[in-house]
Amino acid sequence: MSEPADPSHPSLGAVVLAAGQGTRMRSRLPKVLHPLAGQPMVAHVLDAAAVAGARDVVLVVGHGADQVRAALGDRVRYAEQTEQLGTGHAMLQACPLLPPDIQSVLVLYGDTPLFRPETLQALVRAAREATIVLLSMEVADPTGYGRVVRAPDGRVLALVEDREATPEQLSVREVNAGAYVFDAAWLRARLPTLRPAPGGEIYLTDLVGVAAAEGRGVAAVLLADAAEGLGVNDRVQLAEAEAVLRGRVRERLMRAGVTLIDPASTFIDATVEIGPDTVVHPHTFLRGRTRIGSGCQIGPSSQLDDTIVGDNCRVCWSIVDGAILADEVEVGPFARLRPGARLGRGVQIGNYAEVKNSTLHENVQQHHFSYVGDAELGRNTNVGAGTITCNFDGERKHRTVVGADVFLGSDTLLVAPVTVGDGSATGSGSIVTRDIPPGKMAWGVPARVHRDRFVAPEAEAAAGDGQPAD
Secondary structure (H helix, E strand, C coil): CCCCCCCCCCCEEEEEEECCCCHHHCCCCCHHHCEECCEEHHHHHHHHHHHCCCCEEEEEEECEHHHHHHHHCCCCEEEECCCCCCHHHHHHHHHHHCCCCCCEEEEEECCCCCCCHHHHHHHHHHHHHCCEEEEEEECCCCCCCCEEEECCCCCEEEEECHHHCCHHHHCCCEEEEEEEEEEHHHHHHHHHHCCCCCCCCCCCCHHHHHHHHCCCCEEEEECCCHHHHCCCCCHHHHHHHHHHHHHHHHHHHHHCCCEECCHHHEEECCCCEECCCCEECCCEEEECCCEECCCCEECCCCEEECCEECCCCEECCCEEECCEECCCCEECCCCEECCCCEECCCCEEEEEEEEECCEECCCCEEEEEEEEECEEECCCCEECCCCEEECECCCCECCEEECCCCEECCCCEEECCEEECCCCEECCCCEECCCECCCEEEEECCEEEEEECCCCHHHHHHCCCCCCCC
16 A cells, blocks of 8 residues: 655645547446456546545546446546547536645546556656646557657657657657646646647647746656556456556565465455465455455455455355355355355355355354355354255245254255244254244154253153154
């Protein structure tokens, strides 16, 4: 995580330009909402702007505006560009929404998600001495980029769009990376004076030439790693950006004490948190708001979505979605935890076991071939193989409550709503349609209570052969 922006810098606002249609994506989804490392592309831009110190952020939307608003909610202010008339026109829509006391404006594009916060912080610091500061980068093939035009003494004179560059300017390899900081008062004064280009668009980049002609300071901060300036215009570049972001996530976690056995085959979203001394095995996917404690073993071949995992847990060859695991929980292999599964300390979930919308208290054992849904199981309860909570009657879901220290025999069917008391037990193959009192033993189809669960040997012998009477 980068350090917060220097608080001595004048008040900073930000504008993110995200109104383009993104036709090369060939998608009904707005380009800036395509996911990268678990977040919409534009969310990475907003996160970096926030860490750089931007107090107020205006997002300029156009194509798919309603979808963008629905995805991002109220984390930004929205300006709408109904006609696509260029970046300068987009800024004209955004500036009235910036607070009047903003002294500097950071401008970013919603489809350039790879700028590191520390890069933007350096850009903001450089803006103390200039009216405009821009990020530039050197690339082997500058086709399609705006060129940075400099005077012989190195001063920045202009940014020239690729389509309007002269043959001499087209040979320049220093190009515009797509991030700027403007003096806010100067920006507000000069932006309305920009004239449309022959194609009808108003270019924000023309302000560089205006500032240079006025003798104002214009500076360029050269990117050390041109990969940060990668813009996403199609699915190929989307995959390239995904690889960069996921590589950063893996590096950050490993430097923080997490072991990745094979980083290349481990896919971790940028929103995931993992504690030290946890080991993540190959072919594992950690997604969404997943939080994993320390000392865990995760994988191989597991997927965790929006899941909280305590310390010293093990999850292998399993799928876990929207679950909460306390410390020392074991899951798998081949288990599935669905949303609402809450597992207490020491719970063990074995192969081909499934839990949905249920709470399993401390030390519950559900080792294999079973389903627990819409239920609560007390501590130290054992779930026999083949046990099923029959929670759905075709119209409504019903709840099963199983007490502490219960033994559910193999192939027990619990037809909800039903309660099984503390310390009770069921025989193999039982179909439980009525509540079982605490401490009782029930079996049969349907199950009936036949005796206390624990019977002295001499008492059972006196009662006969001990076989159920039906």
